[in-house]
Amino acid sequence: xxxxxxxxxxxxxxxxxxxxxxxxxxxxxxxxxxxxxxxxxxxxxxxxxxxxxxxxxxxxxxxxxxxxxxxxxxxxxxxxxxxxxxxxxxxxxxxxxxxxxxxxxxxxxxxxxxxxxxx
Numbered sequence: 001x002x003x004x005x006x007x008x009x010x011x012x013x014x015x016x017x018x019x020x021x022x023x024x025x026x027x028x029x030x031x032x033x034x035x036x037x038x039x040x041x042x043x044x045x046x047x048x049x050x051x052x053x054x055x056x057x058x059x060x061x062x063x064x065x066x067x068x069x070x071x072x073x074x075x076x077x078x079x080x081x082x083x084x085x086x087x088x089x090x091x092x093x094x095x096x097x098x099x100x101x102x103x104x105x106x107x108x109x110x111x112x113x114x115x116x117x118x119x
Contacts, residue, residue, distance in 0.1 A: 005035040005045060005079075012038055030069025037075065044073050049081035054089050061110065070097045 009016035015036040023032040033045040046069075048060035058080050062070070070076045080091045097105065 005033055005043075009036065009038070012036070015040065028065065030063075030065045031073075031076065041075055043075045043077055044069065045077045045079055046070070047079045047081060049084045051085050052082060053087075054082040054091070058091060058093070062107075067097070067107070070095075 004019070006016040006019045009019065015038075019033065019035045021032060022029055022034050029044075031044040031046045033047065035043040035045055037043050046062075046066055048062075050060075060078075060080060070078070074095070076095055076097075078093045078096050080093065082089045082091070095101070
């Protein structure tokens with residue numbers, strides 16, 4: 001990623017050292033990075049990146065598991081990363097599915113899970 005969350009915690013080196021990309025070991029958690037806020041509380045970050053430039057609307061796909069975690073975890077963030085190949089701009093969205101923000105969000109199901117018995 002063009003900027004690491006550790007850079008945000010430059011003034012808190014003990015917290016910066018604890019930042020971990022958890023999706024490398026377990027992609028079932030519903031987020032990519034476990035980071036921290038300046039007060040030491042955990043920050044759960046789902047990263048959504050695109051080569052496109054920033055626009056007025058933030059559009060991305062979210063799995064059902066990511067959506068459920070976003071609703072369950074109080075410090076859930078989505079980092080929308082634009083123009084990853086060149087300039088790289090990040091929009092950080094705190095608790096995107098909180099009641100205050102739901103009026104600005106349009107969620108549409110786009111996939112189906114199919115399970116076929118073969119016996």
